[in-house]
Amino acid sequence: xxxxxxxxxxxxxxxxxxxxxxxxxxxxxxxxxxxxxxxxxxxxxxxxxxxxxxxxxxxxxxxxxxxxxxxxxxxxxxxxxxxxxxxxxxxxxxxxxxxxxxxxxxxxxxxxxxxxxxxxxxxxxxxxxxxxxxxxxxxxxxxxxxxxxxxxxxxxxxxxxxxxxxxxxxxxxxxxxxxxxxxxxxxxxxxxxxxxxxxxxxxxxxxxxxxxxxxxxxxxxxxxxxxxxxxxxxxxxxxxxxxxxxxxxxxxxxxxxxxxxx
Amino acid sequence: xxxxxxxxxxxxxxxxxxxxxxxxxxxxxxxxxxxxxxxxxxxxxxxxxxxxxxxxxxxxxxxxxxxxxxxxxxxxxxxxxxxxxxxxxxxxxxxxxxxxxxxxxxxxxxxxxxxxxxxxxxxxxxxxxxxxxxxxxxxxxxxxxxxxxxxxxxxxxxxxxxxxxxxxxxxxxxxxxxxxxxxxxxxxxxxxxxxxxxxxxxxxxxxxxxxxxxxxxxxxxxxxxxxxxxxxxxxxxxxxxxxxxxxxxxxxxxxxxxxxxxxxxxxxxxxxxxxxxxxxxxxxxxxxxxxxxxxxxxxxxxxxxxxxxxxxxxxxxxxxxxxxxxxxxxxxxxxxxxxxxxxxxxxxxxxxxxxxxxxxxxxxxxxxxxxxxxxxxxxxxxxxxxxxxxxxxxxxxxxxxxxxxxxxxxxxxxxxxxxxxxxxxxxxxxxxx
Numbered sequence: 001x002x003x004x005x006x007x008x009x010x011x012x013x014x015x016x017x018x019x020x021x022x023x024x025x026x027x028x029x030x031x032x033x034x035x036x037x038x039x040x041x042x043x044x045x046x047x048x049x050x051x052x053x054x055x056x057x058x059x060x061x062x063x064x065x066x067x068x069x070x071x072x073x074x075x076x077x078x079x080x081x082x083x084x085x086x087x088x089x090x091x092x093x094x095x096x097x098x099x100x101x102x103x104x105x106x107x108x109x110x111x112x113x114x115x116x117x118x119x120x121x122x123x124x125x126x127x128x129x130x131x132x133x134x135x136x137x138x139x140x141x142x143x144x145x146x147x148x149x150x151x152x153x154x155x156x157x158x159x160x161x162x163x164x165x166x167x168x169x170x171x172x173x174x175x176x177x178x179x180x181x182x183x184x185x186x187x188x189x190x191x192x193x194x195x196x197x198x199x200x201x202x203x204x205x206x207x208x209x210x211x212x213x214x215x216x217x218x219x220x221x222x223x224x225x226x227x228x229x230x231x232x233x234x235x236x237x238x239x240x241x242x243x244x245x246x247x248x249x250x251x252x253x254x255x256x257x258x259x260x261x262x
Numbered sequence: 263x264x265x266x267x268x269x270x271x272x273x274x275x276x277x278x279x280x281x282x283x284x285x286x287x288x289x290x291x292x293x294x295x296x297x298x299x300x301x302x303x304x305x306x307x308x309x310x311x312x313x314x315x316x317x318x319x320x321x322x323x324x325x326x327x328x329x330x331x332x333x334x335x336x337x338x339x340x341x342x343x344x345x346x347x348x349x350x351x352x353x354x355x356x357x358x359x360x361x362x363x364x365x366x367x368x369x370x371x372x373x374x375x376x377x378x379x380x381x382x383x384x385x386x387x388x389x390x391x392x393x394x395x396x397x398x399x400x401x402x403x404x405x406x407x408x409x410x411x412x413x414x415x416x417x418x419x420x421x422x423x424x425x426x427x428x429x430x431x432x433x434x435x436x437x438x439x440x441x442x443x444x445x446x447x448x449x450x451x452x453x454x455x456x457x458x459x460x461x462x463x464x465x466x467x468x469x470x471x472x473x474x475x476x477x478x479x480x481x482x483x484x485x486x487x488x489x490x491x492x493x494x495x496x497x498x499x500x501x502x503x504x505x506x507x508x509x510x511x512x513x514x515x516x517x518x519x520x521x522x523x524x525x526x527x528x529x530x531x532x533x534x535x536x537x538x539x540x541x542x543x544x545x546x547x548x549x550x551x552x553x554x555x556x557x558x559x560x561x562x563x564x565x566x567x568x569x570x571x572x573x574x575x576x577x578x579x580x581x582x583x584x585x586x587x588x589x590x591x592x593x594x595x596x597x598x599x600x601x602x603x604x605x606x607x608x609x610x611x612x613x614x615x616x617x618x619x620x621x622x623x624x625x626x627x628x629x630x631x632x633x634x635x636x637x638x639x640x641x642x643x644x645x646x647x648x649x650x651x652x653x654x655x656x657x658x659x660x661x662x663x664x665x666x667x668x669x670x671x672x673x674x675x676x677x678x679x680x681x682x683x684x685x686x687x688x689x690x691x692x693x694x695x
Contacts (some may be wrong), residue, residue: 015305017330018327018329019329019330019331019680020331020333020423021330021423023331023423026374027408027423029405029409030405030409033391033401033402033405036391036394047378047391048388048389048391048392049382049671050392066305096307096312097307097308097312099312100308100311100312103311107311108308111310111314112306112310113306113514115514121305121306141424142421142423142424200420200421200426201420204420204426204435206426206427209323236317239316239317239320244327
């Protein structure tokens with residue numbers, strides 16, 4: 001007998017971000033129509049005018065919380081979502097806009113805007129998990145679109161996504177890229193950075209710059225010692241850890257340690 | 263409120279199929295448009311503030327995060343500004359590679375807009391996925407064309423979104439000629455698909471809506487403007503990029519987190535594909551001119567609804583240009599020029615898919631950024647979008663609120679607005695009184 005099944009409902013939500021991570025879904029040119037055949041795209045305003053009411057089986061959340069309004073909106077989204085997955089460095093670590101967290105945001109507003117009183121913003125840019133329970137965090141600035149397909153597929157099939165938490169170094173070995181730090185003396189964040197990008201920078205003769213945030217149990221102090229051995233200044237170390245995942249705990253603590261030594 | 267009453271408000275709380283967050287508010291009184299506000303509530307992220315204190319080498323990667331749809335535009339404007347400040351010029355094959363990857367972004371971004379964001383308006387679908395049920399071959403063609411642009415970006419840049427291979431002075435790694443040539447077959451297919459796209463979109467029905475705009479774009483003596491040129495307009499402007507701040511100014515209005523850019527003493531202007539096309543038609547390749555002619559588009563097009571055709575013509579140009587550049591490519595000896603920091607101010611302006619994108623940086627002797635200014639295309643078009651709606655709405659007031667809202671959204675989507683960029687859009691809010 002044929003069972004009548006309802007297609008799972010997918011929603012995509014945006015907070016402070018560049019749109020790049022949700023664009024990854026539209027960049028799945030070969031998979032998009034197949035994915036759309038398996039799920040109901042119920043709320044994805046970047047792609048569609050048609051909005052289906054919640055609750056939603058899976059909510060993908062892009063962007064960080066930076067305004068009082070957004071701090072409330074994320075709770076409403078959580079209440080409507082069976083599973084909530086954050087996509088990208090903004091949603092999982094506060095993003096590049098979390099650089100404000102190390103400074104006075106009032107000064108930032110007056111640098112950019114002529115009439116600061118029109119601007120409503122919080123002092124800090126924070127990840128979604130600071131506000132609501134998050135079922136899974138997909139890393140990256142931007143995320144890897146094949147990992148996104150894996151995450152969607154995993155949640156539809158009631159299993160954990162397979163996104164290894166080891167370092168970028170492992171991906172260099174898998175790709176058979178010769179270590180740029182050992183062979184060329186190029187400073188590289190690969191040893192402390194979460195895998196997922198496919199170790200793209202070293203393959204282009206460039207050191208990793210940490211788009212995917214800290215790996216599991218990163219030894220940032222040891223890596224900093226290596227960078228110093230290569231001639232990196234304390235100021236440069238602060239900047240290196242203060243990038244797209246500046247507010248992720250391991251990177252934040254390491255940058256603060258070097259800032260104190262400046 | 264009744265469509266036939268004296269007063270009417272139309273609100274689009276959350277504009278769909280645009281990049282970023284915005285809304286629209288229109289108040290109609292006695293069948294006249296009393297107020298139009300394009301509201302941008304995309305939260306501000308303060309890029310110009312946190313760029314202070316960073317190294318000049320970091321600007322391309324940091325500013326690319328302003329927009330995931332056109333990161334290369336940000337990287338290119340940043341590189342150009344830094345190279346201007348530090349007195350170097352990227353030429354020869356390195357310049358060609360930059361033009362090539364920028365073509366990839368035009369193809370990817372324009373095709374996304376043509377097929378997935380704009381065409382559904384003309385054919386009456388809420389999105390491309392539902393459009394694909396009735397027109398599977400067309401949507402598949404669009405997806406493959408978009409993919410061809412993305413593959414070029416990945417090949418030269420390392421990945422589609424926020425590429426990692428572009429640096430001040432050139433690249434980290436440049437391709438072998440043979441590897442680049444492997445893309446040729448795909449681009450030959452893409453050029454055909456782009457021609458089909460022009461034919462397809464030229465069959466759409468367009469409202470009769472021509473306006474007298476001041477078009478502003480780059481202009482280059484030898485090529486259709488993408489990554490270099492002077493800034494010109496159809497009302498006599500002809501300035502070097504470094505004179506941008508003397509010619510344009512930004513206003514901060516209450517209803518938008520994006521600053522409004524205007525020409526000093528004159529007001530609103532129009533940037534983007536239509537401006538480029540109208541000011542540089544003679545620089546297009548013969549194939550594109552012929553396709554324009556066949557599509558019934560003159561060398562001048564002042565109807566923003568037809569921007570979808572012009573965007574398709576630019577995709578065709580970009581495919582043609584990639585093939586030309588692949589043919590003449592010779593691998594350079596070094597992937598980048600050596601650069602030494604110095605105290606200086608640098609200016610950069612390139613043609614993002616949505617129009618001119620201006621960067622200015624002041625550096626100290628160690629190459630640290632002292633201040634930064636970035637003017638993205640959508641903030642430049644905001645005022646023109648509002649003006650368009652003021653002119654467009656009175657002619658369609660007989661429509662129901664639902665229909666009217668849809669038409670207003672379409673009028674906004676003519677500009678392919680990127681709100682993530684502009685605040686660094688749209689809820690529609692029409693009030694009829």
